[in-house]
Amino acid sequence: MSYPVLYSFRRCPYAMRARLAIAASAQTCQLREIVLRNKPAAMLAASPKGTVPVLILPDGQVIEQSLDIMLWALRRNDPQAWLAPTGSSLASMLTLIEACETHFKCHLDRYKYPQRFDLEDGLQHRELAAEWLMTLEQILSCTPYLSGTHCALADMAIIPFVRQFAHTDFAWFEMQAWPHVLRWLENWKQSDLFARVMNKYAPWEEGQAAVMFPPPMQVAHRQPGTAIP
Ligand SMILES: N[C@@H](CCC(=O)N[C@@H](CS)C(=O)NCC(=O)O)C(=O)O
Structure with a gap:
């Protein structure tokens, strides 16, 4: 039996959200961890644009946008109703994801890489990003998740980017007046699902044995309160 192949990079927020949906929908894939500065020829042959994640289905179809990978997985199996939020609609979630x-x-x-944009520092952009995060704070002060009472597509498509923003300067982030954003982020970082998608893998090499994803629960298990770098 052949499985889809997922090219992934552990810390990439786009790849992270694809892995979240694949794990939540229990779609078994072969995971190929890549190094961005040394992309495998097989990945570039399938998807010349050279970004991760890329999912290659057994029939040869290539899905090369992270949101499309999420939707592919969840349309096959959506046991936690990520596509059917209680307080919103799929269309509204896609609008919020687009803004993110x-x-x-x-x-x-x-903010994170000012030198790449010839900026002295990224503080002005931190403020502009923070304004948008305050809109999430308002939503999360009314409902536990971005689209209602349960975790759904919008939460999982957006939260890896909020994590990246938060960890750029966590001491600053946790001092800000967004207690609901903090609670939402911390709960996710403590979740089993997060642990399952953050396992470390050696970079894939042509010819190696397949690495199946998602990992079994016990492999990803960790002590409560243990941070995942
Ligand atoms: N629109 C793409 C963006 C993916 C993306 O930009 N991924 C980054 C890593 S976080 C990447 O692969 N960049 C290529 C590179 O740095 O060479 C998606 O949603 O999948």
Whole structure:
């Protein structure tokens, strides 16, 4: 039996959200961890644009956008109803995700890597990103998750980017007036699902034995309170 192949990079927020949906929907894949500066030829042959994640299905179809991988997985199996939120709709979730990918991500990149954009520092972009995070704070002050009473697509498509923003300067982040964002982020970081998608893998090499993903529960198990770097 052949399985889809997922090219992934552990710390990439796009790859992270693809792995979250694949794990939540219990779709078994062969995971190929990559190093961004040394992308495998097999990955580039399938997806010349050269970003991760990339999912290659057994029939040869290539899915090369993280959100499309999430939707592919959840449309096959959605046991936690990520596509059917209680307080919103799929269309509204996609609108919020779009704002994260364009507006928030733009400021996140300039805050985290100002030198890449010829900026002296990224503080102005931290402020602009923080304004958008305050809109999430308002939502999360009314409902436990971004789209209602249970965790859904919008939460899992957005939260890896918020984690990256938070960990750029966590001491600053946790001092800000967004207790609900903090609670939402911390709960996710303590979740079994997060632990399952953050296992470390050696970079894939042509010809090696397949590494199956998601890992069995006990492999990803960790002591409560243990931080995942
Ligand atoms: N729109 C793409 C963006 C993916 C993306 O930009 N991934 C980054 C890593 S976080 C990447 O692969 N960059 C290529 C590189 O740095 O060479 C998606 O949603 O999958």
